[in-house]
Amino acid sequence: MTDESNKRPAEEAGVEQQQPSKQPQLNAIIQEDKDRSTKGIAPIKSEYIISTTFTESYNDDEAESSKRDTGDGNGDNGNGDSGKGGKKNNKKRGQNKKRELKQAHETIRLCPSVIDPTNPNSICKFGVEQCRYSHNIEDYLINKPIDLDGICPVFEAIGYCPAGLKCRWLSSHYIKETNTLIVKEGVEKIQHLGEINWIPPQIKNQLQRKKFPLLLSDAVIKFIDSGVIKNDEDKITTNDEISEIEKRKLNASTYIEAPYKSCEKKKLNLKNAKIVSPLTTVGNSPFRRLMKTLGADVTYSEMAFGLPLIQGSNSEWALPKAHESEYPGFGIQLATAKHWQAAKAADIIQQLCPKVSELNLNCGCPIDLLYRKGEGSALMENPARLLRILKSMNYSSSDIPITLKIRMGVKDDKPLAENLVDRVLKSGDVAAITLHGRSRQQRYTKEANWSYISKIGSIVHEFNENQKEDKDSYDKDPVYLIGNGDCYTHEDWYSATSNEGIDSVMVARGALIKPWIFEEIESQQYLDKSATERLSILETYSKFALQHWGSDEFGINSARRFMCEFISFTHRYIPVGLLERLPPKLNERPPLYKGRNELETLLASTDYKDWIKITEMFLGKASDGFSFMPKHKSNSFEPAPKS
Structure with a gap:
């Protein structure tokens, strides 16, 4: 009787009698799936795994491994420590900060x-x-x-x-x-091989001697320093002494030329644009040119410092150079902590570099050296200074629009972007804001916070909607909000852009590890590129590199060095056909594995000596004078023999 009464409710509810017996099997399947999907380890099919044991160097934690990615990371703390609680760790981690990159010169140097x-x-x-x-x-x-x-x-x-x-x-x-x-018939020698924003030596000399005319920025600096400009709380930024106010107003009155309105500047169209992030070291002209051939719409220069640009530094003026294929859609990223430097740099660029689509102020770089100087992410803690810099750039850049790149904040528990974005929007000095979904303290230790980016996107969207309804703001263009962080697949990209207020995604590591990511976004599917196709991309890069740096010994060594830097990211790509499940994760690292052929295995090698071998396929055998040390210590080890 008891047994029958216990069975009756289950039968009446339509539950099958054998279901309880299936549960252990289901639990076993779930557990097996969890075991395969161990956090941080890529789920490679068992037939391609050589060893499930990670070497000490290769089994980096998520924090250290992701610092390999762009110039935004700062490696270890400089003491050989892992940076966790001050405890020393014998693992090979962090950056090779003392690496020598100088190349030997020819025995006889021809004039x-x-x-x-x-x-x-x-x-x-x-x-x-x-x-x-x-x-x-x-x-x-x-x-x-x-x-x-x-x-x-x-x-x-x-x-x-x-x-x-x-x-x-x-x-x-x-x-x-x-x-x-030999010169081919009908070919005209081009001095700069299709490069734009090339500055003649005599102009650099004028900058070095402080003889270059900067009338616009001089007037802007005087205007900003006068203190007449009001902040977003509508209070005069100077003291309230009448005589001082009158004196500064008199200085401001000498500034006659009105700044460009936002509607008068070059138009930006970043809605669903395919954007490559500014990248230190690897974001050079050949890489950006390669990305344009692979579907990118917008590229940025490597981060340039304001003061060296003003002083005519040769090394700094190499950064704004770009290939003609990058324009329109090429932006120059600037780092500075002084509004007068920002004004002068913007003035110089608008005079000497007409083929620039935007000027981007870096307020997100977490590197300690910049932070201590008040540059990069340090500006987020000083909104008043940040707003002065933006206004100085906006007034001095002529028709070049100003954009801004920030992080969530400086400390993990104190996000600053919400208040900062609100103030920046009200100032009316930016055409677009890029938000990296991490704090400075966080670096790359956790996944980017796209929920927070969406929250900021809602603020920007609401601002743009209010602008449409405001009759006094009819001439203002909408401000774009670009998300940044952990975009590695087309699914990541569309998931982000489906949020109201997020206009597009800026891709950094995803484009370095998988350069064809924009092709996947366009086709909305994963592309299982063969080893031959991937090698072809590297060959294209090598040709662009030789055209940029030259085909002499020094040019080849430069091309080889930066190609090795590029391969230090591309080798991290795990072919889709080798994975047990999708989507792949940016910070998942594989156990030692072999590819579907020898070339695929070679392209996955973590040994920098193999990277040099790959460059030799296109640049010839490396000379005895060539040397390369990886940027990160975790790559500086002898890997296990390949079977």
């Missing part, structure tokens, strides 16, 4: 005036006797290393080779008998 014997107008300004370089072409060619096999990639691409006699593929475009360099 630039004689590298092209066919140019009769090339004259050494120092004279043959006084010049420190060699003018003896015959002696140089005898001592020059043997030419590399094949056709010079630069000559093949543009019809001539600017490296001239110094080219390592010289035999493919040089007639020894007549001492003549």
Whole structure:
């Protein structure tokens, strides 16, 4: 009776009698799935795993592994510590901060005036006797290393080779008998190989001597310093002494030219745009050019500092250079802590670099060196200074719009973006705001907080809607909100942009590890790129690198070095066909595994010596004078032998 009464409710509810017996099996399946999906470890199919045991160096925790990614990370704390509680750790972690990247020079260094014997107008300004370089072409060619096999990639691409006699593929475009360099018929020699924002040496000299005219920014600085500008609380920023106010108003009255209104500046269209983040070291011109060929709409220069730009520094002015294919859609990122530096830098750029789509102020970089100087993420703690910098840039940039990149805040428990974005929107000085969903303290130790980004997106969306209804704001364009952080798949991208207020996503590590990510976004599916296709992308990069740095020994070494830096990210890609489940996670690291063929295994190698071997497929054998040390210590180990 008792048994029957216990069964009756279950039967009446329509529950099958055998269901309780299935539960242990279901629990076993769930547990097995959990075991396979161990946090932080990529779920590679068992037939491709060589060893499930991680080496000490390779089994980095999520915090250290993700610091490999961009110039935003700062590695270890400089003391060889892991940075956790001050305890020392013997694992190879952090950055190789003392790595030497200088390359050996040629034994005989040929004078630039004689590298092209066919140019009769090339004259050494120092004279043959006084010049420190060699003018003896015959002696140089005898001592020059043997030419590399094949056709010079630069000559093949543009019809001539600017490296001239110094080219390592010289035999493919040089007639020894007549001492003549070959130029393809109908080809006009281009001085800068399709580069834009190139600054002549005489202009840099004027900047170095403080002789370059900066009338606009000088007036703007005087105007900002006058104190007449009101903050968002509608209070005068100076003291209330009448005489002082009158004096500063008089100074401000000398500023006659009205600043550009937002509607008068160049138009930005960032809605659903495919955006590559500014990247230190790896975000160079060849990489950005490669990303444009793979579907990117917007690229940014590496972060440039305001003061060196004003002072005409050669190394700093190399950063705003871009390939002509990047414009429109090319932005220059600027870092500074002083409004006068921001004004002058913006003024110089608008005069000398007309092919710039936007100027982006970096208020998100967490590096200690910048933070201590009040730059990067430190500006988030000083909103008044940040607003002055934005206004100075906006007034001095002519028709170039100003954009802003920030983080959630400085400390994990004190997000600042909500209040800061509100003040920035009211100032009316920015065309777009990019928000990285992490704090400075957090760096890359946790996943980006897209819920917080969505919250800020709602604030921006509400502001834009109010602007439409405000008759006094009819001439203002909407402000874009761009999310940033952990976008590695098309699913991540569409998940973010489906939120109201988030106009697009800025991709950083996702584009470095998987350069074809924008192709996946366009096709809305995972692309299982073969090893041959991936190698072809690296080949394209090598050709762009040679066109940028040159096909001589120094240019090849530069191309090889930055190609190794690029491969230090691409080797982290795990082919979709090797995974047990999707989607792949950005911070999941694989056990030691083999690819579906030898080339795929080579492309996954964590050994930087293998990275150099890959570059040798396109750049020839590395010379004895070439050296490369990975940026991160975790790559500086001998891997287990491949089976």
